[in-house]
Amino acid sequence: MIKKEVLTGFLVGLIANAIGLYLATILLGNNNDFIIALKSAAAEGVLGKLISLGAILNLLAFFVFIKKKQDYRARGVLLATIIIAISTFLFKFI
Template sequence: MIKINVLAGFLTGIVSTATGMILYILLFSDLGLQPTLKDALRNDYLGKIIVLGAALNFLPFFVFLKKDLVYHARGVLLSMVVIAVALAVYKFW
């Protein structure tokens, strides 16, 4: 049961990051979603967009902690670690 709760938190963290990226692009970019992502990949600032999107993970993390869903919060934290490692590998590859 614990693994399912951590997995649910992990998926929540990934979806929250993707949602944050989409919201950031739609609110602050003059281009659309796909052209902005292509431009970010071409000009090497995709990692910055992902990090700004990952800031939205604070919301589910603290909501899970407030509701005493500790293993869900651990899953969100795990998703943040996976995103950070993936960005480090992407940046230094």
């Protein structure tokens, strides 16, 4: 039961990050298509920064779960955020 709650929070964290990445790309991408904006961000070396901006929505999801006293789901969101941070770090230096 606990693993299911953590997995649910993890998936919510990934989805929130994807939505945040989409919003950051659309807002900062000079009205380009999403895929074109991602390719140009990767070429310019700022894709990691866009992914980090996308993780801001995880903060919202985390505090919603904390407010509703769903601690295990909040742990899943936190786990997703940590994995995204590590991936961004590795993406930057590899």
